[in-house]
Amino acid sequence: MASTSNEAPAVPPSLSLPPSQFARLQPHAYLLAHLSPPAATNQPSIRANGREPLQFRTTSANCGSLTHTNGSAVVRIGDTAAVCGVRAELLHTDDIASWSVARTSSASTNKRQRLAELGEDVTEEDNEDEDDQDRAHIEDLSLLVPNLSLSTGCAPGYLPGAPPSTTAQSISHEILSLLHSSRLVKADDLRIWYQPPNLGPEDEQMDVDEGAGKKAETEEQKPREIKAYWVLYIDIMIISLAGNPFDAAWASVVAALRDTKLPNAWWDVDNETVLCSDDVSEAHKLTLRGLPVASSFCVFEADAAAGWRAKPIPNAQQQKKDGKGRWILADPDGYEDNLAHERVSIVVDKEKNGKTVILKMEKVGGWTIDTEDLRRLVDVSSKRWDEMKQIFDQC
Template sequence: MASSAAASNPTIPSLNLPPSQFARLQPHAYLLAHLSPPAASDQPSVRANGRATSQFRVTSANAGSLTHTNGSAVVRIGDTAAVCGVRAELLHTEDIASWSVSTASEAEAGNTSQKGGSKTEDEEDRDHVQDLNLLVPNISLSTGCAPGFTPGAPPSTLAQSLSHEILSLLHTTRLVKADDLRIWYQPPNLESEEFRNAGEGMDVDSEQTGGPEPEIKAFWVLYIDIMIISLAGNPFDAAWASVLAALRDTKLPKAWWDADNETVLCSDNISDAQKLSLRGLPVSSSFCTFEADAAAGWRSVVIPNADELKSQAQKQGSQQRWILADPDGYEEGLSQERVCVVVDIEDGKTVIVKMEKHGGWAVDSDDLRQLVDVSAKRWHEMKRILDQC
């Protein structure tokens, strides 16, 4: 009766819901229906956005987009877009409160140290780049990138945590070399016969042997500003990729110490500017887990052993969880456990720079090995994209 009435009267609305409305009313069931379709439907297991579980969104990068910076880049991963600008400012050593004390202690340690007492390059980078805060990243989400972030609002907890993660990763990877940020000065050897004979015509910047040790007069401080202009999930990968692209585009002017004016001078010639010599190309890949049981995140009785979880799935003949690469905002809201893997490839070997997992215990060691392989494939893709930008 109802069907015949609906057929005879076309003004009666249909009871079928469009997919977008069903996704809002039952988000977990909607994603589960895509990942675990009925066997009789012959449909593949895909995510709601049409991607496979290990597939990343379409990524693009464009360097040199900002004109009033030393380096800049725009990176878009799906609908998540990040703009990064690098500004270089001079920091004189005389403005560093602890510089005279640290240099005096280093000189004293150098005089009393025996064989093998000199500092390594890693220790020097940590002493200068990390201890002097020569890299200052800052992420801004108050750009209207998402409904929850209004323009002009104070920094959110997410923005502060992302800034801290990027700063920590910059220090862990030692991406920027301290020697690129130092401005040296070679004092003249006033006791040499060459200096006495040359008089005022001597070039004090020329190389000398047996004279005073070169001095560090200033450092370059890199202010790395990242703006998320569109947020649709996975902001860290987009922000870190924009930092990588911007640092690869950064050029520092040729600078030297003018002993007469006791200041640092910079060349206006663009051809004299030098690019940063970065260490490697660490690429970040983020993942999240989706549980078939919607109550797995808050139920008091849980399965703490991953082997028991797999055996239960085998008995039921269905998959109980999925690890999704590059989650969008819709998938992040349905996941409890997050994984971030940062890898670099050196001489054909995959090097794990950072591996972080939080929010659960479903991902085991076997899963992490598979995620490292997926991250290595992502590294090759990101290298091709960054080389072309």
Template sequence: MASSATAPTAPPALSLPPSQFARLQPHAYLLAHLSPPASSQQPSIRANGRAPSQFRITSANTGSLTHTNGSAVVRLGDTTAVCGIKAEILHTEDIASWSVSHASSPSAPNKRRKLTNPTEKPGEDRQDGSSQAEDDDDNSYIEDFSLLVPNLSLSTGCAPGFIPGAPPSAHAQSLSHQILSLLHSSRLVRSEDLQIWYQRPNLGPEELERHNEDEQMDVDSAQDGSGGVASEVREIKAFWVLYIDIMIISLAGNPFDVAWTAVLAALRDTKLPRAWWDADNEAVVCSDLVSEARKLSLRGLPVSSSFGVFEADAASGWRAVIVPDAEEERKIAESDRKGIQRRWVLADPDGYEEGLAQERVCLVVDKVQQNGKIVIVKLEKNGGFAVDRKQMKELVETSVRRWQDINQILKEC
């Protein structure tokens, strides 16, 4: 009776798969990718396969929501944000601090310039080469009356830490405040686009005699200094309030850039119906014709770019507290002379890299279309001292290239 011999089994492998090693030793795993051995002749690459200055693939789609005045869906890698904008009317009589005489007075300081031509449109270039936007330095209406109301929510299921029924997280509230602050500082939305005006009829001397005493007093109050009737008397009767709702449906790092890009795309898609004040009914009337709706005339295209700084020394965060900054910088400079890199600035950090980044930088840049000049709208840096003036200049150049990419993406959607 013949018996078959069993082949010897190989001993179990002692190595861990990359996914397990990334969870057990996240800092060493990312460092092994960014700083490979010199003998391997491999380039410095991140764990997700991107170069240090490379952003994730970005896509945008507008007009996805049907019951809004403007909407957009923006995806940056595995992070996705949906933004919907709904416009509602706020009557000036419902504003406690509102004064029609003060708001419509052309002598009020820092207020909207009175139109010299009834056919002139807001933001339209004039014949003298200047534009009304240059004279419209007053954006206090938007801030004082809260005409822009952003609200960001991290939806259930966007990340493992968000459970159903939980109250709004501090992270979501912080992102909402950052978006509101950037909307105000960038002056992206013009206050003129949100104003609903009423122009009184220009009455001649014969028509004035037919009016009663009350109407006569109203017209006299609108006369100019020479005693004649003003050629154009306009009053702001209401404002458009834009409720900007952003929902992060998938969170995989860098939510601010995704949320802000979604707000940009949704504002570019927003259309407001033609509205006017009906003096007979004393109410604001809106046109039902879609062809009469107008888009917002936004000021530029401020694009946000976020960066994270990764240190080769895992303890550099607390070591910088006890070691003088000059000593730490001396060690880094000595390593640079030896060709050993100890610090990397990573563009668009994902969720894995955000937990390892010890310093963060957020740059918001815009390009002036007339002369191509680059304007830094916002610069925020926190968490360390790694990024110096030279590296900040490189980050600005990277942000400019990012602006060109986002500009092309929003043009195509």
């Protein structure tokens, strides 16, 4: 006997996926769908995070966040956050094995000081000698010691008890190299001088006029001696990693060095040691050379096999000419960074006249970035410098 049922027919399961699952299962296709919308819609290329291709994430900086340091800063670029603390320790020249050889290079510094005291002009050659000496002392004596670490839980792949990652070691080396090449810190700010008194009997026999007397006294005055150096330990910790750690780490280093104050120190002859003042008002800030700003970019290609193909695709040059098939993305986040095989890092600074100076340009992987692209990225980096300067000035 047949029976009837009032139940509704079963609805077939939907074959569509929510955006979050689509992004996990097909990350390349998901980002490509955002960057290459249908031509009929007339929509611009928008990244999955809602930014334009050459748009940077929101950046903020806060200086003086750590109390037990000589200088500190917290920089956040999007969801990537870096904390930097600068600690200063004394290095006596008596503890430097090669100091008996290195001390001869201080002659150029004393010469420059005497010229300044006599009111004579310091030549460009003298400035170059001082710059070379600064770089030699900072590098040879290791006066700047950066160290970057990725804190536990900053990203899903960083678990407790794991050894230092290659990423942390690589960024630490990049920061050290950039500190040396940019000559950001002046060695004279790290030197502790001592002026020996001139107690010779010839001081009482001076019977010349006042102007010549001053000149003779200056010429006969004993040269200053470097008794110690300040060594700056620059510790950076990435507390949140969401792509582009180098820009955040370098920005935190620059902001922390701008915030660094060194105590007033002098050589005590009686105790033969360096003494420091407890008065905070006597501390002096570092006089940095410029304001280097790092800007990183990555290249996303429509061809999913671009990362491992041995031969270029046949129409790659035509696609590049038409501006199709690849996108240059500024300040890539963690999602985009995993999909890119070509990266560019540019560090620029600006002179007082507004001229942009390239301090570093590095390209890793890929083959699509050419000279025209690099010129355009330098212009973008120059605009980024203006934004970062405003942020640092408010820090």
